[in-house]
Structures are given as C-alpha cells and as structure tokens.
Amino acid sequence: MREFEAKNRYFDELFSTKGLYWLGQNTNHLPMHPAVKQALRDAVEAEEFHAYAPPAGFEELRRLILQDLGIEGASVYCTDGAVEGLYIACRTLAEPGDTFVTTDPGWKWPVAFTRAAGAKVIEIPIYDPAAKFKLTPAQLEAAVTPTTKLIYIVDPNNPLGIRYEAQEIEAFCAIAKRAGAYLIHDCTYRHFADGHTLAWRFYPERTIVTYSFSKWLGLAGLRVGAVVAHPDLIERLAAAPPNTLGGSVIAQKAAIAGLKIKDSWFPGVQALQRRNQDAMRQAVAKVPGLAMPIYPSHGNFVIIDVTQAGITPEALVDAYREQGVMIRQGSYHSKTCGHRFVKVSTTVPEDWSARFCALLPRMAEAARGRNQVGPLF
Numbered sequence: 109m110r111e112f113e114a115k116n117r118y119f120d121e122l123f124s125t126k127g128l129y130w131l132g133q134n135t136n137h138l139p140m141h142p143a144v145k146q147a148l149r150d151a152v153e154a155e156e157f158h159a160y161a162p163p164a165g166f167e168e169l170r171r172l173i174l175q176d177l178g179i180e181g182a183s184v185y186c187t188d189g190a191v192e193g194l195y196i197a198c199r200t201l202a203e204p205g206d207t208f209v210t211t212d213p214g215w216k217w218p219v220a221f222t223r224a225a226g227a228k229v230i231e232i233p234i235y236d237p238a239a240k241f242k243l244t245p246a247q248l249e250a251a252v253t254p255t256t257k258l259i260y261i262v263d264p265n266n267p268l269g270i271r272y273e274a275q276e277i278e279a280f281c282a283i284a285k286r287a288g289a290y291l292i293h294d295c296t297y298r299h300f301a302d303g304h305t306l307a308w309r310f311y312p313e314r315t316i317v318t319y320s321f322s323k324w325l326g327l328a329g330l331r332v333g334a335v336v337a338h339p340d341l342i343e344r345l346a347a348a349p350p351n352t353l354g355g356s357v358i359a360q361k362a363a364i365a366g367l368k369i370k371d372s373w374f375p376g377v378q379a380l381q382r383r384n385q386d387a388m389r390q391a392v393a394k395v396p397g398l399a400m401p402i403y404p405s406h407g408n409f410v411i412i413d414v415t416q417a418g419i420t421p422e423a424l425v426d427a428y429r430e431q432g433v434m435i436r437q438g439s440y441h442s443k444t445c446g447h448r449f450v451k452v453s454t455t456v457p458e459d460w461s462a463r464f465c466a467l468l469p470r471m472a473e474a475a476r477g478r479n480q481v482g483p484l485f
C-alpha cells in the first residue's frame with residue numbers, strides 16, 4: 109500500500125475509534141465555551157457559508173489577532189490553519205540554492221515544504237540536557253551562511269516544550285538580520301508559555317509570526333490560523349496563495365467568538381493543563397527508567413524519555429493504542445532523537461490524564477520486548 113494511503117487509514121481508524129483519548133496531537137479536547145459553540149451554530153443556521161470569506165480573513169478577526177499578539181504595524185493574513193501560512197511562506201520565499209535553518213527536533217512540515225521548493229535544509233540538534241534542550245545563538249550563528257534565506261524557530265518548541273528568553277530571541281533576530289534572512293517564528297503554542305517574547309519586537313521587517321487556533325481554542329478540525337508580518341511581506345505572500353478564495357467562514361466566526369471570551373476562559377484551560385502536566389510528572393517518576401526531562405512544558409504537551417527503560421517509543425504508543433489512548437512517538441518529530449521519547453498532550457479532561465497516568469506502569473511493562481509494531485504516523 110502507498111504510504112499516504114496507509115497514513116490516511118491510520119488516522120481514519122483513530123478518528124472512528126469511539127471514545128478515543130486523543131493525547132497525541134497537542135489538540136484541545138476540553139469543553140468549548142458556549143459563546144464559541146453558539147457562533148458556530150449561528151453561522152451554520154444563517155447559511156453564511158454560501159459566500160466566500162474575504163481573502164485575508166474577516167477584518168474583525170484580523171484586528172482581534174493583532175490585538176491578541178499585542179503588536180502594531182503588522183498585517184494579518186488568515187489561513188486554513190497555521191500550517192497553510194507556513195506553506196505559503198516557505199513556498200513563496202525559498203528557492204533552489206537557498207538554505208533553510210531549523211532545529212532537530214522541531215516541526216517537520218516546513219522542512220518538507222522548503223525541500224519541495226528546492227532549498228537545502230540544515231537541522232541543528234538540540235536534544236541536549238546540557239544546553240537545556242534549546243538552540244543557542246552560537247549554534248545558530250555557526251549554521252547561518254550567505255545562502256540562508258529562512259530561519260524557522262518553533263517557540264515554544266514542539267515536541268520539547270521549551271521556550272526562549274527575550275535575550276535569546278533578540279540574539280536570533282540579530283543573526284537573521286545580519287544574514288538578511290527571514291525569521292519564521294512559529295508561535296502555535298505561545299498561549300501556553302510563561303512569558304513568551306515575539307521576535308517581531310526586534311526584527312519587524314522580516315519576521316513572520318504564525319498564529320494557530322487549533323491548540324488554545326480547540327479548533328483543530330475547523331482549520332483556521334494566520335500569518336502575521338510586515339505589510340510589504342504579506343503583500344508578497346498574498347500574491348498567489350492556495351486560499352485566495354478565503355478561509356472557512358464558519359471557522360473564522362468561531363475564532364472571532366473565541367478571541368472575545370479568551371481573557372475569561374483561557375486561564376482555566378491553562379491551569380487545568382498544567383495540573384495534568386503535574387499529574388503526568390508524578391506518574392512518570394514512579395516508573396523505573398522513564399523520565400520527564402522538561403517540566404513544566406511551555407506547550408500543552410510533555411515528553412517522556414524512555415531510553416533508560418529499555419523500551420521503544422513505538423512499543424509504548426502501540427500498547428496505549430490497544431487501550432484506546434493515542435500518544436505520539438518521537439520519530440514523528442526527528443530521525444535522530446525520535447527513538448528517545450514519546451509525547452503526551454495535556455489539554456484534555458482530567459479523567460483522560462488520570463487514565464493515562466494509571467495505565468503507565470502496565471503500559472511500560474507491556475511495551476517491554478514488543479518488537480513487532482505496525483507503521484505509526
């Protein structure tokens with residue numbers, strides 16, 4: 109079977125598993141705010157979707173996104189999820205002969221997008237406790253050359269959950285500026301971080317900020333997000349994008365409603381997901397060989413290092429899957445360090461997290477010696 113067919117069946121099967129505990133994709137499964145649900149219902153009821161949305165998104169949504177980021181002078185271009193914004197940026201800006209610099213681990217899709225555009229990719233290893241699992245300015249400086257066109261920083265990092273300090277972001281910006289490179293600041297998990305700094309502050313002329321509604325608001329399946337950058341740069345990205353007929357009307361209405369209730373609703377989500385992180389940390393500490401090297405995570409997920417437990421991430425994922433719980437193997441994120449960890453989402457109901465914790469000793473045991481694991485994606 110072709111790989112994409114196998115992958116599609118895999119996710120289709122997960123989706124149709126009744127009562128599946130989704131702890132594998134950093135999605136948000138907490139109950140939605142009633143006002144957001146109502147906005148969805150209203151948009152459907154009024155059949156607003158017969159018309160195309162404005163190409164860059166509803167003006168109200170664009171305004172609210174800028175307000176949420178707390179920046180001025182930037183332009184917002186709404187996309188079908190942040191991933192489409194990444195696609196547009198990578199495919200518009202990267203050309204054959206250019207270099208794209210990012211971290212390993214990080215998020216693999218922009219790597220694929222720039223490779224498809226003919227650019228060379230450099231992935232800087234950061235799975236290193238000695239450097240607190242972070243890219244250092246010295247590492248970035250050493251990797252950047254005159255051919256570097258794009259630097260892609262995932263901050264907070266998926267899968268690690270680290271986030272950068274203001275001085276580190278400032279240093280990355282200075283390096284990008286000296287090289288004349290664009291800096292893509294992937295801020296998909298920004299809302300879960302303590303004290304996040306936008307690169308836009310230091311390098312507004314060539315920073316592209318990505319914005320997602322999938323994680324903090326829980327709209328992953330509705331597909332809405334944005335890229336935010338200098339108006340001249342957005343003008344370039346908006347010239348020939350795949351969503352030139354606008355994004356989903358319904359999703360944008362839900363996003364607008366979400367931004368309006370965010371200040372009162374989101375702190376409760378954050379408190380809950382941090383409690384889930386803590387419960388998982390305690391469960392991990394009780395199983396010999398397992399470790400949670402980064403705590404607290406500044407994302408809505410944690411990684412669990414399995415290297416000292418004598419099991420593979422794939423075996424653990426497989427064992428949990430048999431119990432109706434989806435977690436993610438590290439190899440989704442990295443060929444070089446993906447064999448070390450699994451990743452578990454924390455924006456889930458407390459009883460899901462409790463089930464994950466209660467099962468952990470038994471699943472670690474079940475994973476031992478399990479060599480035959482089907483393909484995982």
Ligand SMILES: Cc1ncc(COP(=O)(O)O)c(C=O)c1O
Binds near residue numbers: 190
């Ligand atoms: C780092 C990173 N960037 C972008 C995305 C895509 O976000 P969206 O669902 O808004 O397309 C994800 C989704 O998992 C992600 O982890």
